[in-house]
Amino acid sequence: MTTAAAYAISAPDGRFAKTTIERRELGAHDVLIDIKYAGICHSDIHTARDEWHGTTYPCVPGHEIAGIVAAVGSAVTKHRVGDRVGVGCMVDSCGECEPCLAGEQQYCNRGATMTYNTRVPEEFQPGGVTYGGYSTQVVVTENFVLSIPEGIPLEQAAPLLCAGITLYSPLRHWNAGPGKQVAIIGMGGLGHVGVKIAAAMGAEVTVLSSSLSKQEDGLRFGARHYYATKDRQTFKDLRGRFDLILNTVSAELPIDDYMKLLNLDGTLVILGLPDNKLSVAPFTLANYRRSLAGSMIGGIPQTQEMLNFCAQHNIGAEIELISADRIDEAYERANASDVRYRFVIDAATM
Numbered sequence: 252m253t254t255a256a257a258y259a260i261s262a263p264d265g266r267f268a269k270t271t272i273e274r275r276e277l278g279a280h281d282v283l284i285d286i287k288y289a290g291i292c293h294s295d296i297h298t299a300r301d302e303w304h305g306t307t308y309p310c311v312p313g314h315e316i317a318g319i320v321a322a323v324g325s326a327v328t329k330h331r332v333g334d335r336v337g338v339g340c341m342v343d344s345c346g347e348c349e350p351c352l353a354g355e356q357q358y359c360n361r362g363a364t365m366t367y368n369t370r371v372p373e374e375f376q377p378g379g380v381t382y383g384g385y386s387t388q389v390v391v392t393e394n395f396v397l398s399i400p401e402g403i404p405l406e407q408a409a410p411l412l413c414a415g416i417t418l419y420s421p422l423r424h425w426n427a428g429p430g431k432q433v434a435i436i437g438m439g440g441l442g443h444v445g446v447k448i449a450a451a452m453g454a455e456v457t458v459l460s461s462s463l464s465k466q467e468d469g470l471r472f473g474a475r476h477y478y479a480t481k482d483r484q485t486f487k488d489l490r491g492r493f494d495l496i497l498n499t500v501s502a503e504l505p506i507d508d509y510m511k512l513l514n515l516d517g518t519l520v521i522l523g524l525p526d527n528k529l530s531v532a533p534f535t536l537a538n539y540r541r542s543l544a545g546s547m548i549g550g551i552p553q554t555q556e557m558l559n560f561c562a563q564h565n566i567g568a569e570i571e572l573i574s575a576d577r578i579d580e581a582y583e584r585a586n587a588s589d590v591r592y593r594f595v596i597d598a599a600t601m
């Protein structure tokens with residue numbers, strides 16, 4: 252077994268503290284990764300604060316992992332020592348059900364093993380629950396380890412493993428591209444990479460942000476239009492405008508108001524996951540034959556496709572690199588939308 256340094260939280264209102272965890276013995280198909288960077292996703296905050304009511308403590312979050320292969324098991328063929336690699340939200344799945352066979356492991360019928368906070372046998376992760384990327388090392392089966400192309404600096408690649416794929420997948424599924432009007436609600440970690448990816452796909456991108464404070468950045472990332480949603484006039488001006496709206500907001504929104512911005516056959520996709528119910532009037536849906544949908548990260552093959560796409564289009568996340576002892580502060584600032592645009596932990600500081 253390998254002993255790794257980690258930062259864990261022990262209660263919903265607790266603070267992060269340095270600790271050590273064990274990683275399992277390297278199996279034939281396993282890859283040992285020296286973690287270099289870990290992004291802080293808002294899902295980490297929801298989980299650490301138990302906002303989804305299912306957190307096992309102590310909890311080591313982190314599912315935006317970038318690092319270097321330190322060792323490989325005897326049967327590993329996909330990765331070699333020294334390779335630049337990433338790990339996203341999942342570290343295993345059944346591999347046999349219809350979604351798994353279709354490469355959509357996030358919808359595994361038996362439930363994918365998430366990178367942290369999934370109960371697992373002791374031999375999978377000593378402690379009986381998965382521990383994520385706020386750590387110096389991790390052991391992952393090779394099929395769930397992604398290759399990070401040379402073009403993307405590792406610290407900018409880390410957030411792509413969750414934020415990148417979460418936006419790339421619905422943009423592909425709903426055919427974002429030339430001639431399509433795409434709106435992205437929320438210019439946070441997810442939203443800002445969504446703007447870059449949608450623009451690179453050729454769509455006409457509009458950002459719907461609370462205020463205009465990040466407008467300059469949004470236009471620089473490739474958006475053509477930028478609106479403040481605290482201004483009610485925005486909802487009048489944009490009525491019936493969009494083919495696709497991606498909602499990345501981590502808090503409750505008046506979703507009916509946003510549905511009315513969809514054009515004929517338009518779809519609003521829920522990506523942000525606050526713990527509230529949605530309310531949409533039947534007339535809003537029926538009119539223009541609108542759809543309300545949702546999407547969860549993306550499968551392993553599509554995650555590799557996304558990384559290759561980002562390298563080809565020079566896309567990385569905009570990051571603020573922090574030392575591990577500043578995780579609590581980063582959570583507070585992310586909750587206040589005070590981040591441009593992703594906090595990334597430098598694992599060398601653990």
Ligand code: NAP
Binds near residue numbers: 413442499548
């Ligand atoms: P983030 O970096 O904190 O960004 C969230 C953005 O939402 C903020 O930048 C802000 O945008 C907006 N926002 C926050 N509070 C708001 C409020 N009260 N009213 C209006 N707008 C508000 O978070 P993230 O990491 O991008 O994650 C966003 C959400 O996606 C989280 O709920 C997370 O759990 C979820 N998520 C889902 C998936 C999936 O697979 N579906 C994957 C990853 C994350 P503006 O400043 O532009 O208004």
Ligand code: ZN
Binds near residue numbers: 292293294314413
């Ligand atoms: Zn995430």
